[in-house]
Amino acid sequence: MQNLIDYTLKHELNTATRQQKIHILFNYMEKRGQSFYDEVVTQLEHALQCAALARRNSASPEQITSALLHDIGHFILDEHNADIDFLETDLNHEEIGAEYLEPFFPNAVTTPIRLHVPAKRYLCSVDTTYYDGLSDASKRSLKVQGGLMSDEEQLDFEKIPHYQDALTLRKWDDQAKVRDLETDGLETYREIVLQCLR
Numbered sequence: 001m002q003n004l005i006d007y008t009l010k011h012e013l014n015t016a017t018r019q020q021k022i023h024i025l026f027n028y029m030e031k032r033g034q035s036f037y038d039e040v041v042t043q044l045e046h047a048l049q050c051a052a053l054a055r056r057n058s059a060s061p062e063q064i065t066s067a068l069l070h071d072i073g074h075f076i077l078d079e080h081n082a083d084i085d086f087l088e089t090d091l092n093h094e095e096i097g098a099e100y101l102e103p104f105f106p107n108a109v110t111t112p113i114r115l116h117v118p119a120k121r122y123l124c125s126v127d128t129t130y131y132d133g134l135s136d137a138s139k140r141s142l143k144v145q146g147g148l149m150s151d152e153e154q155l156d157f158e159k160i161p162h163y164q165d166a167l168t169l170r171k172w173d174d175q176a177k178v179r180d181l182e183t184d185g186l187e188t189y190r191e192i193v194l195q196c197l198r
């Protein structure tokens with residue numbers, strides 16, 4: 001697993017100023033985000049659509065930043081739909097992404113990223129209409145992500161700070177898969193992400 005993770009971004013971020021960090025991060029997303037997330041949107045389009053939903057819903061800078069960066073784990077693992085088994089095998093992109101960003105962003109940003117997959121398990125467990133609304137690929141991947149949560153798991157989940165932000169993020173994530181949707185570019189998030197940087 002370790003050798004699947006691209007550490008070049010982290011090394012560059014470690015020695016950069018705050019302004020440079022944004023530049024490095026956005027460049028990386030531009031470069032790595034051109035592969036397809038699913039058959040409809042690229043990884044970058046998916047990130048921008050998710051962040052746009054957060055901004056449209058007057059979310060906090062931390063929520064908008066976590067929406068923009070929630071799948072950074074896919075970028076650093078170079079996971080995309082051309083890989084056999086992407087969305088079927090689970091490399092824990094949410095854990096890897098959150099851990100990768102923790103030196104640079106507060107928990108209000110990284111916890112929803114870490115929880116956006118368990119959030120789907122939680123929502124499917126408490127709300128059957130949520131499950132019914134998922135795409136076929138998302139229903140399939142639920143199994144490898146651990147399936148439904150038990151009552152005990154749900155209670156534990158509700159004790160985690162920022163879990164509600166993870167549920168909200170998850171719902172934006174599910175909607176951020178619209179073909180050819182025009183969105184604001186990465187640069188429009190510069191000040192918001194900068195505000196959240198440690």
Ligand SMILES: [Fe+2]
Nearest residue numbers: 046070071173
């Ligand atoms: Fe996503």
